[in-house]
Amino acid sequence: MDKKIIVTKLKNAIEQSLGDDGRNQYLLKRLNQNKEIINSDRRYLEKILDFEITNVDFEQPKTHNLLSKNDKSVFLNPNMIKCTKCKTDINLDEKSSRYQNKWYHANCIDVVIQNSKPTIPTASHKKSKPDPVQIGLTVTIVAFLVASVYFILGPLSMIAMGIGGVLTLYHVLGSTGKLYSKNKPGQKAPSIFLMFLLGSPFLIGTMIAYEGYTLLESPVRIILLWALTISFWSVMLFVPMAVVSKYREDMQENVKTFPKVSVVIPAYNEEKVIANTIEGLLETKYPNKEIIFVDDGSKDATLSIASRYKDKIRVLHKENGGKATALNYGMVYAKGEIIVIVDADTIIGRNALKEIVKGFEVNEHVAAVAGNIKVRNRKNWITICQALEYITGIQIIRRAFDIFGSITIVPGALGAFRKSFLTEAGAYGKDTIVEDFDQTIKLLKAGLITQGSSKATAYTEAPNTLKDFVAQRKRWYRGNIQVLKRHSDALTNPRFGYLQRLSLPYLFLGMVVTPIIGFIATANAILGVIMGDGLYILQISAIFIVVHYLMTALALRIDKEDPKLLWYAIFLVFGFKQIVDFLLLKAIIEQLRNKKAIWTSAKRVGI
Incomplete structure (x- = not known):
């Protein structure tokens, strides 16, 4: 035809x-x-x-x-869009933004928004006082780290760390501007942050040589100080930003309108958990929602269990094609303005939909809002470590990205999207095995905002054995590297704003550089002890442990979590961390060897 x-x-x-x-x-x-x-x-x-x-x-x-x-036509959008203000075509190599469902050049939209003066919630809308405990922990962390660097490592080493502090201040000041990204087209250049971190070993080596250490000791100290430099920069940026993000969230008013929400649940062989997931959604307090269940060709009783609720939800069935195809299939039938994705093993909080919709009212450029994922089966060492990993990752690191409107992963366990933006970004793709990460990066590359909500809670079932944990993380890490490779152009293109300047470089650091540093630092620490530098190694280790415990305490306080979890914080420095680093390195090696990435998942317990 x-x-x-x-x-x-x-x-x-x-x-x-x-x-x-x-x-x-x-x-x-x-x-x-x-x-x-x-x-x-x-x-x-x-x-x-x-x-x-x-x-x-x-x-x-x-x-x-x-x-x-x-041929300049290669660089033009084949389906040309005109700027609403200047009425000229928007070329593919030009930055454009969407405002009130209309498209503008980057320069034009600044004028339009300045004239329209959109309102953003401020302290006058809702009274909220900063938590003195959070502020006290923040001050203690920064003061301890600065004092440790100065008195233990020496003033010249502190200068090397201070360069990272200057970059931190630069990003902090940038976050005080408008919430939407002010990305502008420009010449290709790598992130200054990434260049600094990759070049810092040479800078630190020069400092150490100047301080008069022997060449035999220098390699050991260079690696350890490199690791400490990365920690110093991360703490100086993420900790203050986490507290600011929490304060901003507490100031938000309750949702005023209730746009229609379509909740899509993709499922494959989830008979042990699907009933709890559906019942949790039915009990969620939101007046204007529809629930769409998509069975992706399950071979167990998943479909028959879901069919028991067909008078309350829409039950769809398709042949097996993977999670991405199930999501695309469910969205065809979605009628809501907001699409909420919920994994089949996730039980969301009763107010989760209200809280996650609230995130879209802050700014019309918000394309997605990430929920607060918690581990519900905290039964043993491996699940408790995962619970703590989720809490610190969301409440410290993700909150910093929230300030910049550049959260890189809106999780499949609980993530919401504005349907119009999701449609424009295109359907979920099968090019990677982590469709949530890939879809989020596509939205950020379009110049849109992704934010988080710690009050929109969801409880997921974490792998409860080391074997299942390895299976889950094997897919996550191989998929994450696939996405980094797929969107590597964003590392060197300033038009992508905070995605290029901050978020993607940090992900590259965490997924590629940090695990390598971790193993090298461990080997160097052992070598340093053998060489008689044990006191110095002990001092560095103590700094890492104390700062990590203080950051964990802050994360638990922000999330109002069980303080007893703090006892397990040591394992995120020794034990659990080495397992994660090993799995990351394994994923990197498999990618370099072009080994095919396959979907792996943990067995369900159904608690």
Whole structure:
């Protein structure tokens, strides 16, 4: 069948308001660009156009090799969008932003927003006093780290650390501006932060040599000080930002309107947990919601269990194709303005939907809001360590990214998206095995905001054996490296704003550099003890442990969590951390060897 007929009929459907308008516009763009559409899109078209679509080639033609490098049409958007203010075309290499459902050049939108003066919640909207314990812990952490560097490592080493402090101050001052990203096109250049961290060993080595240490001792101290430099920078940035983020969240007013929310639950062989997940959603306090369950060809009783609730939720079934296809299939039927994704093993809090929707009211550029994921099966060492890892990661690191509107992973366990932005970003892809990470980066590259909500809680089942933990993290880490490789262009393109300047470099640091440093630092510590430098090694180790305990205490305080978990903080420095670093290194090696990444998951317990 001629594709032109389908395009014509789809345009008629849009004029007659048939089907979902956002979905229709997205598919029309895909067809006009000769891009492939997924099977669920094909079935959707057949439904609203009322005829069968067969023998149509939707593959994108491979004509790029025929175009000259000097042909400027290569760099233009094939489906040109005009700026609402200046009425000129927005080229692909120009930064554009969306405001009140209209598109503008980056320069034009600043003028428009300045004239419109959008309101942002401030302290006058809601009384909120900073927690003195949080402030006290923050001051103690910073003071301890600065004093340790000065008195133990020497003033010249402190200068090396201080350079990282200057970068921190630069980012902190930048966060006081507008909440939406002010990305601007420019020449390609790597992140200053990333360049500093990768070059700091040479800087530290120069400082140590100047201080007069022997060359035999220098390699050991260079590596240890490199690790400490990274920790120093992270603490100086993340800890103050975490407290500010908590204060901002406490100032937000309660949700005033209740836009329709579509909750999509993809599931494959989840018979042990699916009933609890559905019942938890049914009990959630939100007046305008629909629940869409998508069975991805389960081979157990998952579908039959979900079907018991078919009078209260929409139950869909499809052949097995992976989580990404299940999400795309469910979104075809979603009617809500907000799409909420919930994993099949997750029980969300009773007020979670209200809290997560609140995040979209702060700024209309907010494309996604990440929920606060907690481990509910804290039964043994491995699950308690995961619970603590989640708390510190969300309440310290993610909160800092929240300030910059650049949270990099809106989790599949509980994540919400504005449907219009999600549609424009395109369907969930199967190019990686961590679809939530990939989709979030696509939104950030579009110049949109991703934020988090610690009050939108969800309780997930963590792997309760080391074997299951390894299986889960094998998929996570291989998938994360896939996404980093897929979006590596964002590391050197300033047009992507905080994604390029801060978020993606930090992820690269955590996934690639940190595990390598961890093992090298451990080996150097052992070597240092053998060489008689045991006191110095002990001092460095003590700094790491004390700062980590203080940061963990702060995270527990912010999240109002059980203080008893603090006893397990030592394992996130020794024990659990080494397991994570080993799995990260293994994932890196497998990627370098081009070993195929496969979907692995933990067995469900069903507590």
